[in-house]
Amino acid sequence: MSRAPSAAPRRADVVIVGGGFMGAATAFFLRRHGLSVILLERDLIGQAASGVNFGNVRRQGRFLPQLPLSNLSRDLWGRLPELIGEDAEFLPSGHIRVAFTEDNAARLERYAADCRPYGLELELLSGNAARARFPMLAPDVHTVSFSPADGHANPRLAAPAFGRAARRAGAHVLEETEVTGIGKDGEDFVIETRGQGVFRAPLLQISTGAWAQAMAATFGDHLRLIPRGPQMGVTEPVPYRIGPVIGFASDVTEEGVYLRQVARGNIVFGGGRRTDANLVTKRAPLDPLNTIRQMPHLARLLPDIARLRVIRTWSGVEAYLDDDIPVMGPSAGVAGLFYAFGFCGHGFQLGPGVGHVMAELIATGKTSVPIDAFHIGRFRGPDRPNV
Amino acid sequence: MDDRPVIVVGAGPAGTRAAQRLVRAGLRPIVLDENDRQGGQIYRRQPPGFTRPAARLYGTEAGKATALHRDFEAILPDIDYRPGTTAWGVSGDVLLASRGSAVSELSFSAVIIASGATDRIMPCPGWTIPGVFSLGGAQIALKAQACAIGARPVFMGTGPLLYLVAWQYLKAGVPPVAVLDTSSYADRLRGLRQMAARPRVLANGLRYLADLRRAGVMLRTAIRPERIEDDGGTVGGIAWRTARGTLQRAACDAVGVGYGLRSESQLADLLKCDFAFDSVSAQWAPVIDGFGRTSNRQVYLAGDGAVLRGADGAEAAGTLAACALLLDRDHPVATAEIAALQQRVAVMDRFRQGLGRAFPWPAHLAGALLDETIVCRCENITAGEIRHAAQALDAPDINRAKALVRPGMGRCQGRMCGLAAAEILAHARGVPAEQVGRIRTAAPVKPLPLDSRIVP
Numbered sequence: 050m051s052r053a054p055s056a057a058p059r060r061a062d063v064v065i066v067g068g069g070f071m072g073a074a075t076a077f078f079l080r081r082h083g084l085s086v087i088l089l090e091r092d093l094i095g096q097a098a099s100g101v102n103f104g105n106v107r108r109q110g111r112f113l114p115q116l117p118l119s120n121l122s123r124d125l126w127g128r129l130p131e132l133i134g135e136d137a138e139f140l141p142s143g144h145i146r147v148a149f150t151e152d153n154a155a156r157l158e159r160y161a162a163d164c165r166p167y168g169l170e171l172e173l174l175s176g177n178a179a180r181a182r183f184p185m186l187a188p189d190v191h192t193v194s195f196s197p198a199d200g201h202a203n204p205r206l207a208a209p210a211f212g213r214a215a216r217r218a219g220a221h222v223l224e225e226t227e228v229t230g231i232g233k234d235g236e237d238f239v240i241e242t243r244g245q246g247v248f249r250a251p252l253l254q255i256s257t258g259a260w261a262q263a264m265a266a267t268f269g270d271h272l273r274l275i276p277r278g279p280q281m282g283v284t285e286p287v288p289y290r291i292g293p294v295i296g297f298a299s300d301v302t303e304e305g306v307y308l309r310q311v312a313r314g315n316i317v318f319g320g321g322r323r324t325d326a327n328l329v330t331k332r333a334p335l336d337p338l339n340t341i342r343q344m345p346h347l348a349r350l351l352p353d354i355a356r357l358r359v360i361r362t363w364s365g366v367e368a369y370l371d372d373d374i375p376v377m378g379p380s381a382g383v384a385g386l387f388y389a390f391g392f393c394g395h396g397f398q399l400g401p402g403v404g405h406v407m408a409e410l411i412a413t414g415k416t417s418v419p420i421d422a423f424h425i426g427r428f429r430g431p432d433r434p435n436v
Numbered sequence: 437m438d439d440r441p442v443i444v445v446g447a448g449p450a451g452t453r454a455a456q457r458l459v460r461a462g463l464r465p466i467v468l469d470e471n472d473r474q475g476g477q478i479y480r481r482q483p484p485g486f487t488r489p490a491a492r493l494y495g496t497e498a499g500k501a502t503a504l505h506r507d508f509e510a511i512l513p514d515i516d517y518r519p520g521t522t523a524w525g526v527s528g529d530v531l532l533a534s535r536g537s538a539v540s541e542l543s544f545s546a547v548i549i550a551s552g553a554t555d556r557i558m559p560c561p562g563w564t565i566p567g568v569f570s571l572g573g574a575q576i577a578l579k580a581q582a583c584a585i586g587a588r589p590v591f592m593g594t595g596p597l598l599y600l601v602a603w604q605y606l607k608a609g610v611p612p613v614a615v616l617d618t619s620s621y622a623d624r625l626r627g628l629r630q631m632a633a634r635p636r637v638l639a640n641g642l643r644y645l646a647d648l649r650r651a652g653v654m655l656r657t658a659i660r661p662e663r664i665e666d667d668g669g670t671v672g673g674i675a676w677r678t679a680r681g682t683l684q685r686a687a688c689d690a691v692g693v694g695y696g697l698r699s700e701s702q703l704a705d706l707l708k709c710d711f712a713f714d715s716v717s718a719q720w721a722p723v724i725d726g727f728g729r730t731s732n733r734q735v736y737l738a739g740d741g742a743v744l745r746g747a748d749g750a751e752a753a754g755t756l757a758a759c760a761l762l763l764d765r766d767h768p769v770a771t772a773e774i775a776a777l778q779q780r781v782a783v784m785d786r787f788r789q790g791l792g793r794a795f796p797w798p799a800h801l802a803g804a805l806l807d808e809t810i811v812c813r814c815e816n817i818t819a820g821e822i823r824h825a826a827q828a829l830d831a832p833d834i835n836r837a838k839a840l841v842r843p844g845m846g847r848c849q850g851r852m853c854g855l856a857a858a859e860i861l862a863h864a865r866g867v868p869a870e871q872v873g874r875i876r877t878a879a880p881v882k883p884l885p886l887d888s889r890i891v892p
Contacts (some may be wrong), residue, residue, distance in 0.1 A: 093832070205839040205840065206840065209840065213830075284886065285847055285883060313815075336527050336528075337524075337525035337526070337527050337532050337879040337880065338527045338541075338890075340879070341888055341890060344886055344887065344888060355886050357885075357886050358883035358884055358885050358886060359884040359886055360846065360880070360883050361845070361849060361880075362878050362879055362880070
């Protein structure tokens, strides 16, 4: 990727502002439609929410209208080596949700029934059957919901890999290029940058994650993004034996922890409370007390984990919309303007799919899977969620 | 009036003197000591039941060591001493410290960090073979438990510790086979004028050299490490090149390696102190003023954790940091005391600059490392993988390289490999080491048990 953009063109069919997973993947797929692309990233590709999340490639538990997009994305995850030349450590090891109470078990059962029409088949196992299948789990497990084709991948690798693949495919990927002004001049969007001049395009995608609110407001699309910091950690390595991603089925914030083991043996974990994130300093703190708070719930899921030690923790800037579902699709009022942001908490799995679908939408005007539920227009009008 | 306590992190020379000065002013600091007994690394004490006399343990520095131990014992009734306790994180304005699985939340009005340093490592082929130790590790084995790393050790690297440890092994009845130094005589001469700031220390160094030479220890300068040889899973020998490029080797059964020291500055980083690149030691260091104040007005630094001035410098800097803290809260401190301390520190600093010239960090070796050489031993990351991050993956800084190919991702969090990895990255990108930055600190500073619990 280039940090010497003097050679880059000043104009393209599409300018993408924001090189997170969504922006990088969109740039890659737009090249497959033959459109010229300039991608502008303020820092490095995939450095914010795309790079610091847990790495869940999970469909189970998702907002139901999002499952067609999620299914498409899952197919793309399985084809990463042929698409972008590397696998980003994607491991289709399965994903389980663990309930310890009657109520949470009932919720898992309901979801398993509800997601079947969308093509997501979950296996429910209770009591001894669950422990026989997943012997690492705690003895008091009530019910387990198993999604065999889900899994996990390395978030530090995925977005940069798409960025490099986009560049190889002919996109102009400019890192360390901060956008300072954005507007429309006749048919063209005009994007000003700090020190790198002005870029123009008839089509524009804003995929700046936590920083999208102000840019959308420039074009009259108003909504609220709430910046947050996830609380992640990793243990020292132990022999690989866990397999599936394991998550706690609970609506109690502190209990909402999850973990996965990477092939080299470390166990990555996250969940529970989040911290506030700072959009100006571009930093989100990890509160080590949150790590301590995660420990008993992690040990509830996987008793043996208590014998290990945490070697590293991290956080990063994420942002959530009021209704916890993303903004994806065209602007409500400005022709040629597209959005893809606000995926936090569930965006990593969607990355390849969002890139694929946004490129379709921008290049052809339509999409192969429905995304109407994510239109920014839901924040307009009298019944809009609290903006 | 802020009635939260002052915390001193570390109970080596700097931490001990800082605590002592605070006690003299009527304060009752909490002293966190990662070791089970006070003394730090340089004046490390033996475990209970071990009885080698101080003169044998600390040689010419025995007087200083016993004075430091005695003075610490004298203030024990006036401090809250917590041995075996590691400060590993910061939450808001609370310091988190663990003893085993018990975590304490320690609020503080100010903290003096005297966290010391570890050996600075330059990898070479074979450095991960069992039987290879860091110089400091080799010294601790001798000091704490009277163990030698081998019967026929070689010491390789650069810096004054190289000769001190070799000499201590000689005195302990384990004469080293060789001392191999990457610095040249010309380097020594360049540093001589500033090293003359401390004639006694310089004379000691010359005495170590003379004793080693008289005992028939092979002394070589301006060497380039070639490899440490594997003999069925343990060290069998060592090979190096002379300044002219001739390959030489020696049989040995252990190697102690070290290229000067690196500051343990992670707590200062977690406490959001500003850092700057220090060209004398060729590493990033927290920014401090002439007293040890940082950019965070609650945080003071002293000793090798801030500036690598050695044990005597650490004692002066510890007292000085305590004086600064006292001045900042309007305790009377005599101007003469400050002046004397600052003068002592200035002498140490001049000596430190001389050492930096005499025993320079051999950055060029990082650029020349074979691709297959392991750099990060926690994660088994090679020099070639770091170069791949620099070039094919376009990582402009060490944190990006860490994210993409994992140097510094393991148990030590880059404390051992970080400086060498940054040097390799910088060399591969053709930029000064300063430009690739430093590994950002994340809690826990040391591995944290997953059954940790907060205790009152």
